[in-house]
Amino acid sequence: MSPTPNPLQLFDITPGQIDTVLARFYARIRIHPQLGPIFNGHVGTTDAEWDVHVATIARFWRGAILREPGYDGNPMRAHMQAGNVRPEHFDPWIALFEEVATDALPPDTSKAWIALVHRIGRGLRMGVEDMTRPASAVPSLG
Known part of the structure; x- marks a missing residue:
């Protein structure tokens, strides 16, 4: 018998399914020719470092989808402060x-x-794009 989903969660998914997707996804990110060097530079290259990162991201997605508490980071700030995340990195990531x-x-x-990833990715991409615009430029709204 599967547990009753939280009525506030966005769609039907289990914590185990979230963990499976993230484990597979980040295993592929680590070796991706364009994204791997960026992520490895920020996360690290050891399995232990990646385990910490994936657990953090799992808390983010469990909060966003399942409405579970536990994530207290700021994805926009993290992507904007990374320094080497560019708008063109979001398409291969997605x-x-x-x-x-x-x-x-x-x-x-x-x-x-996937629809949620597209929505969040658009927002993060816009934040990163706005970081590179001169202060006098009109911001991009989509």
Whole structure:
């Protein structure tokens, strides 16, 4: 018998499914030719360092989707302060996530999470784009 989902959660997914997707996704990120060097430079290169990162990101997604407490970071600030995250990095990040989620989850679940990833990715990309604009420039609104 599966547990009753939290009525506030965004869509039907279990914590275990979140963990599975993130483990597979970040295993692929680590070796991605464009994204791997960026992530490895910020996260580290050891399994222990990556375990900490993936656990942090799992808390983020559990909060965003399942409405669980436990994540207290600021993804926008982290991406903006990284210094080497560029707007063009979001498309391959999203494409890789789509591949992993589609392979690992039931279709309705993967579609719902992918839609959320696109929405969050758009916001993060806009924040990163705005960091590189001169103060006098008009901000991008989408």
